[in-house]
Amino acid sequence: MKAVPRYSQIINYYQGLIEAGKLEEGQQMPTEETIGELFGVSRITVRQALDGLAQAGYIYKIQGKGSFVSPKKADMQLNHLIGFSDEMRSLGLAPSNLLVDQQLVFPNETVAQQLKLDPKQKVYYIVRVRCADGVPMAVERLHMPFYRFAGIENQDLSGSVYALLRENYGCESCRAVQSIQAGAATGQEAKLLEIKPGAPVLRICRTTYECDGTAFEYVESVYRGDKYVFNVTLEK
Known part of the structure; x- marks a missing residue:
């Protein structure tokens, strides 16, 4: 069995928190540095994960401010x-x-x-x-x-x-x-x-x-x- 890519692990983790309501609508996501330290990965991997969450509609990005939890669908x-x-x-x-x-x-x-x-x-x-x-x-x-x-x-x-x-x-x-x-x-x-x-x-x-x-x-x-x-x- 292939190991789950690290960026997918990050996506699954935050997707679970958002769906469970532990990260609420409009709440700011942790910084790239914080996520990188938590999962022990590079910023490139973190950005790949955040891009995946954004494409799936779980978060949205504001230039210069960070990422935020999207309103529920x-x-x-x-x-x-x-x-x-x-x-x-x-x-x-x-x-x-x-x-x-x-x-x-x-x-x-x-x-x-x-x-x-x-x-x-x-x-x-x-x-x-x-x-x-x-x-x-x-x-x-x-x-x-x-x-x-x-x-x-x-x-x-x-x-x-x-x-x-x-x-x-x-x-x-x-x-x-x-x-x-x-x-x-x-x-x-x-x-x-x-x-x-x-x-x-x-x-x-x-x-x-x-x-x-x-x-x-x-x-x-x-x-x-x-x-x-x-x-x-x-x-x-």
């Missing part, structure tokens, strides 16, 4: 159809949205296919940054049929879109199909999410249906990899 359930706003409230976080773009456009092939539209039928294209307690968590690119939601551009889109659709258009979400894949943040996404270009993200595509089976939205979202854990309950 949002625990998102995949087996329930619930909007971002309600999900954040259930976690004790205050949801908010920053409207980045809003247009009436012709759908591309993917959007038209998912919403079962003729390519000549226009859709609303809405881009928002979803925030929790003021922290950017995700970039959402939303597509909705114009014929179903005419005039939505005059509505307040800073809150829950699901609540707005339910109250103003009688649209109730009953089912959704979504896919999730790992990715890296583009320059534009990184700027909106306040992370570094190339940082790990989760890309989610979701088509949501009304109770009569009509698709009413197609969403492409980019979630920060350091802010989310997605869970699903499986039963036999």
Whole structure:
């Protein structure tokens, strides 16, 4: 059996302390010198370990000040159809949205296919940054049929879109199909999410249906990899 690399030992040790709550959110990590003395390793090894903890989302670095324990990741359930706003409230976080773009456009092939539209039928294209307690968590690119939601551009889109659709258009979400894949943040996404270009993200595509089976939205979202854990309950 191969010995566990020293930097991995450091990662496992501090990962355990953070998960156990012995190192709390916002608490400063020990200095590189202190960690090096504790494990009997060089600063290069310590930095490699800290980089690993940062990439995994356990800590974040502030230039000239050191490393600090990251806020806990949002625990998102995949087996329930619930909007971002309600999900954040259930976690004790205050949801908010920053409207980045809003247009009436012709759908591309993917959007038209998912919403079962003729390519000549226009859709609303809405881009928002979803925030929790003021922290950017995700970039959402939303597509909705114009014929179903005419005039939505005059509505307040800073809150829950699901609540707005339910109250103003009688649209109730009953089912959704979504896919999730790992990715890296583009320059534009990184700027909106306040992370570094190339940082790990989760890309989610979701088509949501009304109770009569009509698709009413197609969403492409980019979630920060350091802010989310997605869970699903499986039963036999």
